[in-house]
Amino acid sequence: MSALEIRNVRKTFGDTEVLKEISLAIDSGEFLILVGPSGCGKSTLMNAIAGLEPVTAGEIHIGGEDVTWRTPAERDIAMVFQSYALYPSMTVRQNIAFGLEMRKVPKAERDQAVERVADLLQISQLLDRKPSQLSGGQRQRVAMGRALAREPQIYLFDEPLSNLDAKLRVEMRTEIKKLHQRLGTTIVYVTHDQIEAMTLADRIAIMRDGHILQLGTPDEVYNDPADMFVAGFMGSPAMNFLSASLEGGPGEYRVRVETEGAQAPLVLPWPVERETEALASQVGRPVTLGLRPEHFSEEDERLGDQAEGTRFEATTTVVEPTGADTLLQVRLSGVEATVRLGPKSRIKAGDRIALRVDMSRAVLFSTEDESRLA
Amino acid sequence: MDNVIRRRTPRARLLRAGLYALLIAAALVYLLPLVVMVLTSVKPIEEIRAGALLSLPSHFTLDPWIKAWSSACTGMRCDGLSGYFVNSIKIVVPAVAISTLVGAINGYALTKWRFRGSELVFAMLLFGCFVPFQVVLMPMARTLGWLGLASSVSGLVLVHVVYGIAFTTLFFRNYYVAVPDEMINAAKLDGAGFFRIFWRILLPVSGPIITVSVIWQFTQIWNDFLFGVAFAGFDSQPVTVALNNMVNTSTGVKEYNVDMAAAMIAALPTLVVYVLAGKYFVRGLTAGSVKG
Amino acid sequence: MTPTDSLSRASSRRAGRRSLAGTLERVLPRLVVAPSLAVALFFVYGYMLWTFILSLTGSRMLPQYNFVGLEQYARLFANERWHVAATNLVVFGGLFIAICLVLGLALAIFLDQRIRQEGALRTIYLYPMALSLIVTGVVWRWLLNPSLGIEALVQSWGFENFRFDWLVDPDMAIYTLVIAAVWQASGFVMALFLAGLRGIDDSLFKAAALDGASLPRVYWRIVLPCLRPVVFSAVMILAHIAIKSFDLVMALTGGGPGYATDLPATFMYAHTFTRGQIGLGSASAIMMLCGVLAILIPYLYSELRERKHG
Numbered sequence: 001m002s003a004l005e006i007r008n009v010r011k012t013f014g015d016t017e018v019l020k021e022i023s024l025a026i027d028s029g030e031f032l033i034l035v036g037p038s039g040c041g042k043s044t045l046m047n048a049i050a051g052l053e054p055v056t057a058g059e060i061h062i063g064g065e066d067v068t069w070r071t072p073a074e075r076d077i078a079m080v081f082q083s084y085a086l087y088p089s090m091t092v093r094q095n096i097a098f099g100l101e102m103r104k105v106p107k108a109e110r111d112q113a114v115e116r117v118a119d120l121l122q123i124s125q126l127l128d129r130k131p132s133q134l135s136g137g138q139r140q141r142v143a144m145g146r147a148l149a150r151e152p153q154i155y156l157f158d159e160p161l162s163n164l165d166a167k168l169r170v171e172m173r174t175e176i177k178k179l180h181q182r183l184g185t186t187i188v189y190v191t192h193d194q195i196e197a198m199t200l201a202d203r204i205a206i207m208r209d210g211h212i213l214q215l216g217t218p219d220e221v222y223n224d225p226a227d228m229f230v231a232g233f234m235g236s237p238a239m240n241f242l243s244a245s246l247e248g249g250p251g252e253y254r255v256r257v258e259t260e261g262a263q264a265p266l267v268l269p270w271p272v273e274r275e276t277e278a279l280a281s282q283v284g285r286p287v288t289l290g291l292r293p294e295h296f297s298e299e300d301e302r303l304g305d306q307a308e309g310t311r312f313e314a315t316t317t318v319v320e321p322t323g324a325d326t327l328l329q330v331r332l333s334g335v336e337a338t339v340r341l342g343p344k345s346r347i348k349a350g351d352r353i354a355l356r357v358d359m360s361r362a363v364l365f366s367t368e369d370e371s372r373l374a
Numbered sequence: 375m376d377n378v379i380r381r382r383t384p385r386a387r388l389l390r391a392g393l394y395a396l397l398i399a400a401a402l403v404y405l406l407p408l409v410v411m412v413l414t415s416v417k418p419i420e421e422i423r424a425g426a427l428l429s430l431p432s433h434f435t436l437d438p439w440i441k442a443w444s445s446a447c448t449g450m451r452c453d454g455l456s457g458y459f460v461n462s463i464k465i466v467v468p469a470v471a472i473s474t475l476v477g478a479i480n481g482y483a484l485t486k487w488r489f490r491g492s493e494l495v496f497a498m499l500l501f502g503c504f505v506p507f508q509v510v511l512m513p514m515a516r517t518l519g520w521l522g523l524a525s526s527v528s529g530l531v532l533v534h535v536v537y538g539i540a541f542t543t544l545f546f547r548n549y550y551v552a553v554p555d556e557m558i559n560a561a562k563l564d565g566a567g568f569f570r571i572f573w574r575i576l577l578p579v580s581g582p583i584i585t586v587s588v589i590w591q592f593t594q595i596w597n598d599f600l601f602g603v604a605f606a607g608f609d610s611q612p613v614t615v616a617l618n619n620m621v622n623t624s625t626g627v628k629e630y631n632v633d634m635a636a637a638m639i640a641a642l643p644t645l646v647v648y649v650l651a652g653k654y655f656v657r658g659l660t661a662g663s664v665k666g
Numbered sequence: 667m668t669p670t671d672s673l674s675r676a677s678s679r680r681a682g683r684r685s686l687a688g689t690l691e692r693v694l695p696r697l698v699v700a701p702s703l704a705v706a707l708f709f710v711y712g713y714m715l716w717t718f719i720l721s722l723t724g725s726r727m728l729p730q731y732n733f734v735g736l737e738q739y740a741r742l743f744a745n746e747r748w749h750v751a752a753t754n755l756v757v758f759g760g761l762f763i764a765i766c767l768v769l770g771l772a773l774a775i776f777l778d779q780r781i782r783q784e785g786a787l788r789t790i791y792l793y794p795m796a797l798s799l800i801v802t803g804v805v806w807r808w809l810l811n812p813s814l815g816i817e818a819l820v821q822s823w824g825f826e827n828f829r830f831d832w833l834v835d836p837d838m839a840i841y842t843l844v845i846a847a848v849w850q851a852s853g854f855v856m857a858l859f860l861a862g863l864r865g866i867d868d869s870l871f872k873a874a875a876l877d878g879a880s881l882p883r884v885y886w887r888i889v890l891p892c893l894r895p896v897v898f899s900a901v902m903i904l905a906h907i908a909i910k911s912f913d914l915v916m917a918l919t920g921g922g923p924g925y926a927t928d929l930p931a932t933f934m935y936a937h938t939f940t941r942g943q944i945g946l947g948s949a950s951a952i953m954m955l956c957g958v959l960a961i962l963i964p965y966l967y968s969e970l971r972e973r974k975h976g
Contacts, residue, residue, distance in 0.1 A: 052559050069684040071691055073565040085556035089578030098574075102565035146560070397776055401790045407805045407849065408793070414808065427809075427819040480702050487695035495703055502710050506910050506958050508934045508951040510709065512944060513716040516729065517709075536709045539702050567687070568694045597798035599913040600931075604939065614800040618917050621804050630808060641801040648796035652789055655796065656857050 002061070003028040003186040004049065004154055009058030011044055011210075018044045020210040022058070026203075029184045035197040036207035037233070042190045045207070046156055049188060051075050063153050073102070078147035079156040082163060084139045086131035092142050093127040099150045117145040120179070137168045144179075157189040161196065173199060194234050198222065206230050223361065228370035231290050231363060237327060240337040242289040243367065246270075246282045253279055255289050255364065259312070259332060266312050266332075271360050276374040282366065287373060290363040293327065293340035299354035311356050319349050330355070415439060415635035422630050438631035442639055446632050448619040451608075455639055458616035462596055462643075464527050465612055469534035470591040476535070477542020477587060478580065482572050484543070485550040486558045496547060502540030510537075511604050518605060525607025533605060534595045541594075542587045545658070549583035550576065582654070589651055590658035593644050613640045714955065721948035729944055738949040748950065751928040754840050755957075758929065759908035761844045762851070766904055767897065769848065770855025775885060777856070778863045788860070791853035799850065803917025806846040807833065810918075836926035839919050843911070843927060846918055851907060855900050862896035863889065895972075898965065905961045909954055930954050 002025040011019040018041045026032050034042040047053040049060060051072035059068045067075045078099070086095050096117060097110045105113075118124040121141045131139060140160065147155055157176075161169045177200055180187060191197055197204045198218045205215045206229075214226035225231035231239045247254045253270035268289075270279075299311055314330040314337075321327075321343070328339040328347060339355065347353055364373040410427055415438050417431040444454040484496050514533060515524070523529030553576065561571045602612040611619075617640045621633050648655050684692070724734045742748050773791055777784055794802065809815045812831040820828040832838035866889060874884040912931035919927040921936070928936075930950055938947030 047559075050559070050563060052562065069688055071685065071688045072559070072562040073567070074685055074687060075563075077563065079560065079563050081556040081560060083554055083556050085554060085560040087557065087561070087575050089575070098561070098566075099564035102570065146564075150564075393776055393779060394781070397773075397781060397787055400773060401787055404790050404794065404849065404853065407802075407809060410809060411805050422814065425814065425818045425822050427815060476702060479698050483695040483698045487691075489692075489695055492695075492699075495699055498711075499702060499706050502706055504906065504958055504962050505710055505714070506931075506951070506954045508910075508912075508931055509717050509955045510713040511935070511951070512720060512729065512938055512948060513713040514709070536705055539705065540710075543702065568691060568698075593796060597800075599798065599800050599916065600935075603916075604935070614798050614913070617798075617804065618800050621807070621917065622920065630811075630814065633804060634808065637801045637804045641797050644796045644798070645793065648793055649789070652792070656792065 002026055003030070003063060004188065005059075005061040006045075006049070007059040007061070009045070009048060009060065010056045011041075011048060011053065012056045018210050019048070019055070022210070022212060024205065024212065024215065026186060026188065028186055031180050031187045031189065031200060031202040033189045033191060033197040033201035033204045034207055035191055035194060035204055035233075038192060040207040041210040042192075042207050043158065046079075046158055046188065046190050049154075050077060050079055050156055076152045077154045077156060078150050078152040079158060080143045080147050080160045082159040084131075084143040084163075086139060086142055086146075088131050091128050091130055092123065092134070092145075095131065095142060096127075096145045096149045099146065103150075113149045113151075114145075117148045120148065121145050136164055137172065140164060140168075140172060144176075148179075148183075153186065155185050155187045157187060159191055160189075162191070162193070176200060195236065198234065204234075206233060225290075225363065225372065227372050228288065228290070228365045231365070235292060237293050237338045237340070239363075240291045240293065240332075240335075241365075242291065242332065242335065242337065244287050244289045246279065246285060246287050246364075249283065250275060250280065253283075255287070255359075255362075257289060257332070258334065259314070266310070268310050268357065268359055268362075270364070270374070274360070274374055278373045279364075282373055286367040288365040288367045288370075290365060291337070291357060292361070293338045295358045295361050296337075296339040296341070297356050297358065298341055298345060299356055310359060311354060313352060313354050316347055316349055316351050316353060319347055328353075411634045411638055414631050415442075415638055417631055419627075419629055419631055438629070438635040439639070441629075442620075442632045442636035446620055446629075446636060447623050448616045449623060455613055455616055455620070455636055458611050458613045459639065461527060461606075461610055462612040462614075465530045465534065465610075466592055466595045469531045469538065469595050470588055472531070473535045473538035473542045473591055474584060474587045476539050477544075478546045478577070478584070479572065480539070480543040481546025481548075481550045482576055483568075484547050486553075486555065486571070486576075487568065496543070499540055499543050502537060503544060507537070507600055511600075515605060525605070525610055527610045529605055530601060530610060530612070533601050534591075534598070538591050538594065541590060545583055545587045545590070546580075549580065553579065582657075585651065585654045586658040589647055589654050592647060593655070593658075596644050717948045717951050720944060721952050723945050725944035725948070727942040727944070734945070738945045739953075741946055742949045742953070745946075747925050747928060748930075748933060750925055751930050751933040751950075754927060755908065755929050757840055758843050758847070758911070759905060761841070762847050762908050763901055763904045765844065765848045766852045766855045767900060769852040770900070771859050771893075773852070773856040774859035774863055775889075777860060788857070791856050793853070794850040795854045797850065799911075799913035800917045802846050802850050803914050806842065806849070807918050810842050810845075833919065834923060836923045839923060839927045843914060843918060846914060847907075847911065850914075851904060855904070858896055858900050859893060862893045866892050898968070902961060902965045906958065909957050909961075930957075 004024075004026040006022055006024040009019055009022045010017065022041075022045060024032075034045060036042050044053065048055050051067070051070060051074075055068065059066055061067065062075055062077065087098065090098065093114055096114050100110045100113055114127065115124070118127055121144060123138065123141050123145060126134060126138055126142070131142065134142065140163075143160070160176075161172050164172060173196060179185070180200075189196075189200060201218055203215060203217055204221045206213045206221065208229055214221055214230045216224070221230060222234050225234065228241065232241070242257050244255045244257045247256050247267070248270075251272055253275060255268045255270055257266040257268065259266050314332050316328045316330050317336060318329040319326065320329075324343060326341045326343060326345040326347070328341060328345075329336045330339055330353075331337075341347070365371065366373055413428065413431065414422060416434050416436065418433050418435055418437075421432060442454060443456050443459075445452055446454050448455070448458070480499070484492050518524045518526075518529045518532075521529070521532075523532060557575060558571060561575050566574060596612075597614060598612065599614045599618065602615040603618070606612065606615060617636050620636050719731070720729055721738050722733050722735060723730055724732050724737070777787060781787065810830070810833040812818070812834060815830075817828060817830040820830070832842045870888060870892075871884060874888055879887070910931060911929055912935065915921055915927055915929055915932050921928045921932050930953065934947050934950040934954065936947075937943040937950065
């Protein structure tokens with residue numbers, strides 16, 4: 001039985017449809033992340049799950065029970081908010097205990113629960129302070145403590161890390177992951193940060209314009225994107241999209257990419273094992289080749305023809321060493337493509353370099369409707 | 375302009391001196407009526423007749439204050455302002471308390487529990503801030519009569535509550551709009567209901583706006599004259615009406631010192647509030663009248 | 667790709683019932699606001715209508731509902747005293763607003779020059795606003811008393827021919843109202859402007875200084891345009907005060923000499939409550955309402971438009 005099931009949920013504000021027939025099921029103990037650009041409906045969906053906004057149509061089930069028309073209080077869920085939403089007039093202890101108090105949990109049990117989560121989150125020394133006396137990271141912990149104290153069926157996290165600075169954000173991310181692994185809680189987590197999504201989620205739902213475009217594990221979403229939007233949204237630096245055309249036929253499809261200047265066009269053989277039915281109808285038509293920056297590698301003379309992938313030459317325009325990698329911008333097919341190389345690369349801007357591309361991981365989209373072809 | 379380097383030329387110094395002179399002169403002009411009022415109220419009447427508006431009293435006396443409080447004539451009666459002062463308190467206290475409470479709940483419901491038409495409801499309530507009270511005088515007089523509240527303290531409380539709600543609702547609405555909705559949502563998820571959220575979450579952070587609302591309502595109601603003169607009976611007149619009657623009583627010799635002492639008595643409560651909580655007073659003035 | 671869609675759609679159509687708590691949560695906010703709305707509907711909108719109806723009747727001492735059409739309005743506009751009151755309002759209101767704005771702005775700009783003791787000065791300029799207009803009237807009536815007030819004071823300083831008897835001069839008495847009202851309200855306008863000035867970004871002054879603009883030019887060209895919304899609000903509030911002015915007239919001049927300082931508010935009161943002309947008084951009240959609306963509607967319109975563009 002699913003911990004949370006969303007059936008054909010629609011939500012309209014006036015004339016605009018914010019959620020369009022969303023269906024989704026989450027297993028108990030699963031960490032689901034809703035990700036997408038602002039305005040995609042992810043926060044509305046979360047509010048609908050919480051009961052903070054009534055849905056226009058559809059049903060929401062929690063633990064097998066239809067809660068569509070229940071109040072937030074009756075749903076047995078807890079939520080961590082972006083602004084933390086701590087009660088400023090109460091101490092940390094009172095903040096954490098408030099939900100239990102409202103549910104008429106006896107004082108002794110409340111105290112126990114407070115101690116338990118305070119231990120868990122290492123905020124025992126802060127219990128008698130007011131929220132205004134806490135740092136951002138501490139507030140974040142208290143907000144999580146408030147949710148954890150109640151031990152609800154489902155936890156909702158609404159961009160909980162977006163108000164923290166970069167370093168703290170990474171720390172808290174790890175912390176949340178540890179908590180989830182330790183407690184086995186069911187979590188629905190909203191973010192617009194695809195790195196958070198990749199690192200935390202068991203499954204990711206990528207949303208756009210009120211639709212779920214793809215629901216899958218981080219690996220599926222990253223390596224097997226459903227369409228160009230998902231491919232472009234996940235991963236940083238983003239996937240390179242190269243205009244190309246499809247040639248050949250079954251067993252010998254080739255992707256032809258026009259290169260700049262007088263260079264001969266790049267003709268890349270499409271791996272036979274990755275052929276799909278959809279390709280046949282696209283021969284001779286413009287397609288978009290998706291290559292992630294790490295799908296490129298530097299030509300190594302010593303490997304000669306044994307090296308995998310197809311060789312080509314390009315001019316670098318910008319070199320960005322990040323420490324762990326070196327990112328290059330190269331002119332290719334009329335666009336700048338980003339290439340990720342190892343940190344030891346000695347390439348300078350303006351250099352002409354030889355690169356190989358790993359076609360076994362490339363993806364192909366229809367230029368026309370941005371759908372995935374292969 | 376803190377970081378602009380300013381040269382202290384002689385001309386700049388002169389300008390600055392002029393600026394101070396101007397500001398102080400203005401302050402003196404603004405203070406003049408208060409000073410004259412106080413000085414006059416502690417002089418014997420003979421000294422006043424001799425002129426010298428601004429001179430210090432040669433015979434300091436509190437008799438005018440005592441007379442104004444307990445035995446000066448206001449129209450028919452001659453027992454001073456004391457009874458009317460008490461009337462004003464009896465009107466102000468419940469009216470301020472009720473209108474502030476109602477305004478707080480209205481502001482809360484209209485911002486944190488929006489419903490279809492809640493904006494329209496607010497706009498309709500807000501118009502009460504602007505209606506010229508002359509339009510409601512006659513119907514209100516009739517209504518109070520029917521309710522059996524004509525010429526009573528309770529009637530005046532009702533009137534002040536009715537026309538104060540518009541302002542208090544505005545105050546609290548504008549304050550609560552700035553309280554993050556997420557806090558209310560958190561409380562909803564924690565299991566708190568409508569009133570619990572109000573008492574436990576919102577009221578504890580409402581101190582400043584309660585102060586603003588109480589001060590505004592107190593000042594407005596204490597200083598009211600129109601409703602007092604239109605709806606009060608002899609036994610329920612507020613102090614402003616009594617003061618006006620006292621000053622306009624034409625019987626007997628004009629005792630300016632008693633008039634001034636009476637004016638001081640009527641003015642003191644609001645003056646004291648202003649001096650003690652000027653910050654909130656100003657905030658009420660600006661919030662109450664600037665933004666909708 | 668998209669999650670299973672096999673779930674029945676029909677079931678979502680007849681969605682489950684709201685729980686009791688859910689129903690209560692939906693109803694309570696409306697229930698709580700309802701009394702206030704009812705009060706407003708009756709005591710504000712209902713009364714406006716009631717007064718309007720009264721203004722169409724021939725009511726004298728007591729409200730009667732013998733309709734006479736617009737006769738009361740015709741009588742009102744033919745009434746010499748109403749003309750005086752309306753003209754007075756224009757003179758009083760115009761001067762009161764103009765002087766308050768200029769004085770308030772000047773004081774605010776002067777106070778904004780990093781003045782020592784700014785708080786004390788501000789308190790002094792603003793305190794009259796805390797007083798009842800009745801107190802203001804009583805005090806100024808004393809100050810303007812020709813034989814014992816300012817006139818006598820200045821004469822005692824040796825200026826034997828100094829005259830300041832506006833209070834008893836039918837042509838000048840209206841200006842005494844202006845003096846007292848400006849004294850009462852200009853500090854408030856100062857506070858409004860000062861708040862506006864404090865809201866202006868300091869870097870504006872720095873930028874202008876770097877551009878070589880003199881301080882007066884900066885105020886005239888840059889600061890003043892920024893304060894336009896404040897001016898708008900101030901005019902709105904002051905006009906509202908002017909139209910409602912009743913207490914001050916009653917305490918300072920009693921409408922006299924004769925009815926030289928009558929304002930619509932005192933006209934309305936006198937006719938409705940003391941002269942037994944309820945119909946006529948109601949008509950004058952409706953005219954006052956129209957006056958307020960004439961100011962309020964453009965104000966609200968511009969506010970809403972600004973919000974839409976903002």
